[in-house]
Amino acid sequence: MVAAYFLDSSAVLKRYLSEVGTAWVLALTAKASGNILLISRITSVEILSATLAVSAKQRARRQREGSLTSEQTQTLRTIFQQHFTDQYEIVELTPTLTALAGELCARQSLRAYDAVQLASALTILPIIAQSPENSLTFLTADDRLLRAAQLEHLQADNPNLHP
Numbered sequence: 001m002v003a004a005y006f007l008d009s010s011a012v013l014k015r016y017l018s019e020v021g022t023a024w025v026l027a028l029t030a031k032a033s034g035n036i037l038l039i040s041r042i043t044s045v046e047i048l049s050a051t052l053a054v055s056a057k058q059r060a061r062r063q064r065e066g067s068l069t070s071e072q073t074q075t076l077r078t079i080f081q082q083h084f085t086d087q088y089e090i091v092e093l094t095p096t097l098t099a100l101a102g103e104l105c106a107r108q109s110l111r112a113y114d115a116v117q118l119a120s121a122l123t124i125l126p127i128i129a130q131s132p133e134n135s136l137t138f139l140t141a142d143d144r145l146l147r148a149a150q151l152e153h154l155q156a157d158n159p160n161l162h163p
Contacts, residue, residue, distance in 0.1 A: 001133045004036035005029075006091075006121040008114070009046035010141035012039060014159050015083075016051075016076045021141065021159025028139075031087070036128075038136075039088045040120035042113060044080075051076055091120040108148040118149055125154070 005028055007015075014025040028035055051073055084090070091097070093116070101119035104110055110118065121138045128136040138149045138156040149156040 001135065002034075002036060002131070004038060004128045004134060004136045006038040006124065006136060006138045007043075008040075008117040008138070008140040008142070008145060009043050009050065010145075011139035011159050012043055012047060012080075013050055014141065016047075016080055020163050021161070024162035025139070025159050029087070037088050038091055038121070038124055039084075040091050040117050041093050042116055044084055046113060047080055048077065091124050094123075097123045104148070104152075108151065110145065110148055114142065114145045114148070118145065118152065118154075121149070121154060122152060 007025075007029075011021075011025060013019070014022045015029050027033065029037055097119050098116070100122060101112070101115040104115040104118050105112060108115070108118070117140070118138070121136070125136050128134050136155065138146075138154045139159060140146050140149065140156065141158055141160050143158065146156050146158050
């Protein structure tokens with residue numbers, strides 16, 4: 001059986017920052033696991049947004065929180081970019097995918113990027129499911145997106161439930 005995991009940005013981030021669920025995500029994404037790792041093209045934008053302090057206000061907040069130093073941010077960015085190229089299968093944005101994302105915004109009351117994440121997984125599902133022994137699990141730490149994925153009949157899991 002080949003296990004494929006579609007990781008939204010909240011799940012991907014756990015691979016690079018120590019949070020609840022990090023150990024579980026690390027186990028799923030380890031090369032030795034043999035799992036297929038899928039992410040949307042927009043995930044790179046979301047990861048950079050989540051990790052880089054763009055404004056002076058954000059830099060000050062990160063320094064106060066002690067969440068990421070400049071060096072840690074650069075290291076994280078470098079590792080993510082390497083994984084983006086070498087370890088993830090990228091689901092590209094297409095007119096069909098973006099149209100589905102628009103439908104999901106309306107049907108599930110999702111934010112735009114969340115809808116794109118879910119549409120990406122739904123778009124790739126038929127390809128993964130061509131072989132009956134393959135499975136696809138949608139991973140997100142966002143409870144609202146998790147519920148939407150389940151309502152769209154995706155197998156879904158939340159890394160926060162695996163401390």
